[in-house]
Amino acid sequence: MANYKEATDKELVSLLKEGNKEAFAEIYDRYAMPIYYKVNQILRDEEMSKDLVQELFTAIWTHADNLWDDANLSGYLYVASRNRVLKLIQKGKTKSDYLAELGKYSSTVSYDTLDKLDEKELMLLVMEEIAKLPLKMREVFQLSRLEDLSHKEIAAxxxxxxxxxxxQIQYALRILKSKLANYSSLGILLLALFREN
Known part of the structure; x- marks a missing residue:
């Protein structure tokens, strides 16, 4: 391919998986700076943010086979970088310092990408919030949403x-939706839990 700048992301991913260095360089040129800015909005540490982005792109090069052929490349890179930020925070930084920015950051990523990459992490977040509900409300909600019992069965x-x-279910839904309002990327996972009946 003569002009990599005109290539689509899908074409670049295909070439990257063949070990094409020019395709990798173009992906880096397109996405390294935007991802760096997003990461640095959360970490507020330029060196740490640069290191994280370098590690991300090194992993993309060495594990190119893990990319899906039809992947939303920008979504994949944003989610992968956000997951690295989360791991970094879990290793020692105070989570509360970053949650507001992280919530904004996660809303920029497509639902499809999140469904593929983030379901376990998102479910853990939901389960943490369910665990904080008042005891009786939590019991009713779990029987309804996790054990799939009808209102009649729960009442009995x-x-x-x-x-x-x-x-109780309506109150639980209101509480959970307000607690998880910043995490608009919960998408399909939450829709299953938050149906109204």
Whole structure:
């Protein structure tokens, strides 16, 4: 390919998987700086952010076979960099310092990419918030969403009215939606939990 600057991301990924250094250089030129700016918005440390981006692109080069042929390359790179930021934070930085920025950052990534890369991480976040619900509300919500019992079955098991079950679920949904408002990338995973009935 004569002009890599005109190549689509899909074409570049295909060439990268064949070990094409020019394709890799073009991917780097397109995405390294935007990703660096996003990472640095969260970490607020230029050297650490540069190191993280370099490590990300080194991993992309050495593990190019792991890329899907039809991957949304920008989405993949943003999610991969965000996951590296999360790991860095988990290793010693205070999570609360970065959560607001991280929430904004995660909203820039497509649902499809997140579904492929992030389902376990997102489910852990949801489960943490469910665990913080008041005891009775949590019990009702878990029976409804995690054990898939009907309102009638829950009412019979807990010896409460169906109206109480309905209200507890509605309250739980309001609480969870407000707690997870910054994580718009929860997408399909949350839709399954947050249906209204």
């Amino acid at each position: 098991r807990l010896q409460i009215s169906e109206a109480t079950v309905r209200k």
